[in-house]
Amino acid sequence: MRVTIKDVAREADVSIKTVSRVLNNERYVGEETRRRVADVVARLNFRPSVAARSLAGRRSFQIALICDNPSPYYVYEMQSGIRDRCEADGVRMIAQPYDRDSPKLLDEIESLVEATHVDGLILTPPVSDHRQVLDLLQRRGVRYVRVSPGSDVDAAPSVFIDNEAAAAAMTRHLLALGHTRIGFIAGHPSYATSAQRLEGYGAALREAGLALDPALVVTGNYDFASGAAQGEALLALPDPPTAIFASSDDMAAGVLAAAHRRGLDLPGELSVAGFDDTALAGYVWPPLTTIRQPTRDMAFAAADLLLGGEGETERREIGYELVVRASTTGAR
Amino acid sequence: MRVTIKDVAREADVSIKTVSRVLNNERYVGEETRRRVADVVARLNFRPSVAARSLAGRRSFQIALICDNPSPYYVYEMQSGIRDRCEADGVRMIAQPYDRDSPKLLDEIESLVEATHVDGLILTPPVSDHRQVLDLLQRRGVRYVRVSPGSDVDAAPSVFIDNEAAAAAMTRHLLALGHTRIGFIAGHPSYATSAQRLEGYGAALREAGLALDPALVVTGNYDFASGAAQGEALLALPDPPTAIFASSDDMAAGVLAAAHRRGLDLPGELSVAGFDDTALAGYVWPPLTTIRQPTRDMAFAAADLLLGGEGETERREIGYELVVRASTTGAR
C-alpha cells in the first residue's frame, strides 16, 4: 500500500529517526548514511505524510492564501507567485477565497487555522487591513504576511508597491502629453490602495500648479461595470476631461467601453490610463497605458517572508512600471 | 491552546468516541446526547484536526484540483465552483497547478496523492485525457472525475458540454446572418475539445450545403497572441472571410485586435465570435458573441460527482448557451 518512513528505515537499515533526520536536513548524520537513505527514499518514491508531520511536529508544510478580489487575474497571479516560492521548500498552498462582506469571515479563518494547522497566512486587501482578523491571528500566534496594507504598517511583515508615487507618475505622464483636465476614478474605499492612488493623483496636479477639480474625481468599485458607469458620468460632464485615469484596468476597460458607445475616436478624443495586474490591458482596444503592478512578484515576496523571513516586521517594497500603450496620446 | 475532541468529551460528559460519532453523523447516538455534544462543540468552537482525521480515518476531507489552463478566468471559475460544492460537506480544496509539458507531472501527482491523502481528484483538460495519469490513479485506487474528456469516455465519472453541437449552433448563427465565408480558429490539438469544436463547425457547413474551405481553418493556442496572429493570417487572405469564429474568447479578442489594427469597421466589415467562460467577452469592443460554457457549473458538478456520486462512471452533461452580442451582424 502506502510507503512509510518505516519501510525506508528497514530498507536502508537505519532507524526511523535517522530517516527523519535526512528528510528534514538535520545535522549529525553521517555523509554515507545520508546518501544511503536518500537513495532508498528516491527508489521507493517515498513521500512523508503531511498529516502525520503536522500532527507530530511543529510545522505542517502548508500555508494558506486568504484572498477575496474581484479580479480573477489578480487571484491567479497571487496563487502562481506563492506557489513558485513554496515549491522550493516543499510547502503546499491552500487557497481560501472568502467574501469580504460575510459575517462568517472571522469564523472561517479561525476554522481554517484550527483545522489545517497551517504554518502561516498571506492576507490580500481588504483583509490585510481587517483589524479583527489581525487580532485573531496575533492572539493565536499564527504568522501572517500582509499584502498592500494601509494602516498599522509596522505591525507585521508586509509587501507593497508605492501606490502614491505610481499614481503620481501616471498623472505626470498625462500632464506631459498636454492634458489639463484629467478625470480620476478611484477604487473601492475599503481598499487602502484606493486612497493612496488618489493621493498621488492630487500630488502630481499640485506639483504642476493645477487645482484638483472635485467634479473630475469619481469613485468606482474596481470592476468593469463601475468603470463603465463612472466613465460615462465623466464624459457626460458639460466640460468633460480629455483624459481619464482609472485605478484599475477593469475600470479603465469600462471607460473604453463607455467612450466607444459614445462614438468617440480613441485615443484621438480621449486618453485612458489605468493600473493593471492582468493581461486585460493588452486585450482591449486601444491597448491600455497602465501602471503595471507585479502581482506575481509581490506574491512571491510575501511567501518568501512567510517561509524564510525571520525579521518580525520586515516590509518589502516591490517596483512598479509605467507601461505606455496606444490608449494615451497628446491632448486635443 | 488548541481545543481537542478530548475537551469536548470532558465538557459534554461522554466518551471521545461519542463525540466522534456526532461529528461524523453516525447512527446510534441518542438524540439528547447528540444535542448535548453539538452544543459543546459550538460553544467551544471546536474544529476537528484535518491532519488527525486523515491519519486515523479513511477520509481526509480534502480533494485536489489538477489544473493547467492558460486562462486565469477558467481556473478561477473552476476553483469557485468546486469550493461552492465542497463547503456543504466541510471539505477543503487543494489547488494544484501544473505544467502540462513537465516531465515531472506524473511524479507531482503521485506526490500529491501520497502526501496529502486526498479523497479524490478533479482533472481538467488536457490532463483529463492523460493516459498515464489516469492509469496511476486507477492503480492506486484514488477516485477522480474528468472534466471535458475526449477519449475512453466511460472509464470514469466525467462532466462535459456538447462542444460539437455548440460549435454547430454558432456556425448556424453566422450562416443565418448571411455569411458564407466563415474563418475558424481551432484550439490547441492537445485539448480534446479542439477537435470536437472543429467537427461541429464542419457539420454545420455541410448541413448548409457548403464545402469546408481548408484555407479558412487555422490552428491557434487558446490564447490572445495566437488569436491575433491567426486572425491576421485569415484577414490577409486574398479572399478573406466576412466572419471569424474562434474556439475561445481570448483568441476571439485577438481577432478583434488584428481587425482594429487593419482599420476594419467592426462589426460592419467583420463579424467575430468565440467560446467563452470569462467576463472577457464583455470587455472587448465590440462585445463578443460567444458560446458561454458554464465552467462554474461544470466544476460544481464535478465536485458533486466526487463527493456524493456513487455511480462509478456517471457522466454528467452541462448545458451551454449562445449569447449574441454586438460583434456579429449580417454579412456585407
Next chain:
DNA sequence: TTGTACGCGTTATCAA
C-alpha cells in the same frame, strides 16, 4: 552520530 520511547488528535475495532 545514531537509536528508543512517547505522543500528536482522530477514527476503527471490538466489547459492554
Next chain:
DNA sequence: TTGATAACGCGTACAA
C-alpha cells in the same frame, strides 16, 4: 446506544 483501546505515520525529547 455507549465506551476502552489500539492504531495511523511522523517528530520530539532524551538516552546511548
